[in-house]
Amino acid sequence: MEWQEVLINLLRNKISLLGIFIILFFVIIAVFAPWIAPPASPRDPYMIPRAGWSPQPKPPNEEHIFGTSENQYDIFYGIIWGTRTAFRVGLIVVGISTFIGITIGTISAFYGGMVDEVMMRVTDIFLSMPFLVAAIVLTTILGKGLDNVMIALVTFGWMSTARLMRSQVLEIKTEEFVEAAEALGASDMRIIMRHVLLNTIFPVVINASMRMGSIVITASSLSFLGVGAPTGYADWGQMISFSRNWILGTQGNALQFWYTVVFPGVAITLFCLSWNLVGDAFRDILDPKLQN
Amino acid sequence: MSKEKLIDVKNLATYFHTEEGTVKAVDGVSFEIYPGETLGVVGESGCGKSVTSLSIMRLIESPPGKIETGEIIFDNKDLTKSTQKEMRKIRGNDISMIFQEPMTSLNPVYTVGDQIMEAILIHKDVNKKQARQESIDMLTKVGIPLPEQRVDEYPHQLSGGMRQRVMIAMALSCDPQLLIADEPTTALDVTIQAQILELMNGLKDQFGMAIMMITHDLGVIAEVSDRVAVMYAGKIVEYTDVETLYANPKHPYTWGLMHSIPHIEKDVDRLQAIPGSVPNPLDFPQGCKYNTRCPFATDKCREVEPEIEEIEESHQVACWHVDKLEEAKAKEKKEKEKE
Numbered sequence: 225m226e227w228q229e230v231l232i233n234l235l236r237n238k239i240s241l242l243g244i245f246i247i248l249f250f251v252i253i254a255v256f257a258p259w260i261a262p263p264a265s266p267r268d269p270y271m272i273p274r275a276g277w278s279p280q281p282k283p284p285n286e287e288h289i290f291g292t293s294e295n296q297y298d299i300f301y302g303i304i305w306g307t308r309t310a311f312r313v314g315l316i317v318v319g320i321s322t323f324i325g326i327t328i329g330t331i332s333a334f335y336g337g338m339v340d341e342v343m344m345r346v347t348d349i350f351l352s353m354p355f356l357v358a359a360i361v362l363t364t365i366l367g368k369g370l371d372n373v374m375i376a377l378v379t380f381g382w383m384s385t386a387r388l389m390r391s392q393v394l395e396i397k398t399e400e401f402v403e404a405a406e407a408l409g410a411s412d413m414r415i416i417m418r419h420v421l422l423n424t425i426f427p428v429v430i431n432a433s434m435r436m437g438s439i440v441i442t443a444s445s446l447s448f449l450g451v452g453a454p455t456g457y458a459d460w461g462q463m464i465s466f467s468r469n470w471i472l473g474t475q476g477n478a479l480q481f482w483y484t485v486v487f488p489g490v491a492i493t494l495f496c497l498s499w500n501l502v503g504d505a506f507r508d509i510l511d512p513k514l515q516n
Numbered sequence: 517m518s519k520e521k522l523i524d525v526k527n528l529a530t531y532f533h534t535e536e537g538t539v540k541a542v543d544g545v546s547f548e549i550y551p552g553e554t555l556g557v558v559g560e561s562g563c564g565k566s567v568t569s570l571s572i573m574r575l576i577e578s579p580p581g582k583i584e585t586g587e588i589i590f591d592n593k594d595l596t597k598s599t600q601k602e603m604r605k606i607r608g609n610d611i612s613m614i615f616q617e618p619m620t621s622l623n624p625v626y627t628v629g630d631q632i633m634e635a636i637l638i639h640k641d642v643n644k645k646q647a648r649q650e651s652i653d654m655l656t657k658v659g660i661p662l663p664e665q666r667v668d669e670y671p672h673q674l675s676g677g678m679r680q681r682v683m684i685a686m687a688l689s690c691d692p693q694l695l696i697a698d699e700p701t702t703a704l705d706v707t708i709q710a711q712i713l714e715l716m717n718g719l720k721d722q723f724g725m726a727i728m729m730i731t732h733d734l735g736v737i738a739e740v741s742d743r744v745a746v747m748y749a750g751k752i753v754e755y756t757d758v759e760t761l762y763a764n765p766k767h768p769y770t771w772g773l774m775h776s777i778p779h780i781e782k783d784v785d786r787l788q789a790i791p792g793s794v795p796n797p798l799d800f801p802q803g804c805k806y807n808t809r810c811p812f813a814t815d816k817c818r819e820v821e822p823e824i825e826e827i828e829e830s831h832q833v834a835c836w837h838v839d840k841l842e843e844a845k846a847k848e849k850k851e852k853e854k855e
Binding site (some may be wrong): 337399400401403404405406407408409410411414419422423 | 579606609615616639
């Protein structure tokens with residue numbers, strides 16, 4: 225199926241259209257962040273401005289429309305600039321880890337034999353480590369900070385793509401048109417680029433789209449656990465971690481600090497959901513068995 | 517024949533080393549192809565005919581496959597000793613190949629034109645526009661109507677016969693000297709088969725190339741071949757020109773094959789088939805590999821494998837008991853006369 229056709233189908237599908245709209249909405253927020261929430265110090269716009277030093281969150285008011293979090297961090301500002309953080313983490317981590325996964329999976333399956341054996345055993349070793357624990361350990365070793373979180377997420381996030389790609393390539397490799405291309409004198413590189421990748425890439429693209437959401441959740445969990453972004457950095461996970469002490473509210477009024485959880489929570493959920501919707505629709509469109 | 521050989525295969529042996537043991541898919545095969553002729557290679561499934569062709573192209577997957585011994589002399593070079601880089605220059609350019617399944621031999625994500633252009637762009641020094649024009653010309657040559665329109669269509673928009681024509685166009689786009697056709701008509705229905713064979717015969721003269729036609733269909737062989745090699749269990753058992761083969765088969769296997777073709781003018785209740793099946797390649801019988809199914813087999817056949825020998829001019833047979841077959845033929849003829 226051609227790209228244009230896929231795109232048209234994506235736009236026709238109501239579910240994916242909804243997903244695309246939400247993603248676009250976030251993109252607009254990310255792009256116009258400096259206008260929507262003007263930074264207090266332009267040199268470091270990602271640091272959330274504080275409205276005081278009181279530890280207790282304050283409910284939404286005219287000045288802080290989403291209220292302020294623990295230690296008076298402005299929730300609205302954090303959400304707006306956190307959108308940029310989410311896109312940055314998502315795109316960079318998914319981009320790099322997918323690239324690594326595609327490369328390893330393709331080479332492994334295409335050449336087979338010892339190459340396959342070595343690469344897949346390395347993949348197995350990485351897979352045997354529990355993802356979140358490994359990521360936390362690596363981030364701790366590298367030091368706190370968003371860049372290190374991304375390095376950790378890439379290091380332990382490429383294996384599923386590699387395996388997916390390997391199985392795809394193994395299937396395509398035996399197709400006669402690959403043999404036919406070989407019989408025409410095409411080089412390995414040409415066969416991989418022209419004949420193998422284009423026929424195998426779609427499931428990986430779907431997988432990558434789904435992972436965009438989940439990676440942002442994982443990055444948020446790391447921030448929530450305190451090994452992510454530095455304190456005060458505009459990051460949705462951190463916003464939720466600010467609410468950790470206030471989730472239960474006070475006696476007799478459990479929902480007193482609802483705004484500290486709900487706004488960042490909604491942002492993360494919507495972001496993750498939108499990518500999943502697009503990924504799902506993508507799969508439906510591309511799976512010929514589900515067509516008609 | 518005094519003509520210079522285009523390709524000379526000498527004692528080629530290709531084995532597959534699997535976990536269950538060594539499969540001798542091709543075991544000492546010698547033949548030659550002269551410029552402009554068609555050599556038919558016929559045999560049952562698994563007799564090694566495809567492996568022979570893939571060995572010539574050096575497309576045997578290794579491991580497990582390996583060319584153990586033998587030479588493939590093409591253009592004064594031994595292809596068994598060529599590097600993959602050298603082979604890539606030969607594939608598609610000097611020797612090209614068409615496959616059995618036109619449905620799967622084309623990449624579904626590219627247009628027909630893109631795929632024909634691929635070989636042209638790999639081997640010729642032309643730009644995309646020229647390559648496109650050449651592929652349109654090729655489509656015209658293989659008899660596809662409205663080539664300007666078809667060139668931008670995807671494989672799924674074409675019928676099986678059309679696709680096989682496209683495959684032929686791809687294979688011939690760089691004007692090869694040898695075309696290896698691995699069961700090119702097996703997946704097509706009979707009327708289309710005839711069209712494709714006719715097309716290939718015509719193009720052979722037009723392009724002045726030789727064809728190695730691999731098939732299990734004796735009808736196809738009769739239609740297109742000049743000479744025929746009959747293969748059984750990795751060996752050539754009979755090797756001669758097509759008229760001699762049909763008029764006077766000397767190997768019991770060939771004779772058996774001829775008998776198992778249904779004839780329209782003869783009304784028989786039951787088709788005569790060769791008893792048994794092809795022996796397991798992991799466990800070939802000792803001696804002549806056909807001895808388990810051969811009606812003339814003796815102890816000698818079960819002990820010593822016959823080498824292929826020239827029994828009359830340009831007629832090679834690998835059998836100990838050519839005389840016994842002659843007796844059987846004479847007997848058969850007598851019975852027919854009685855009737």
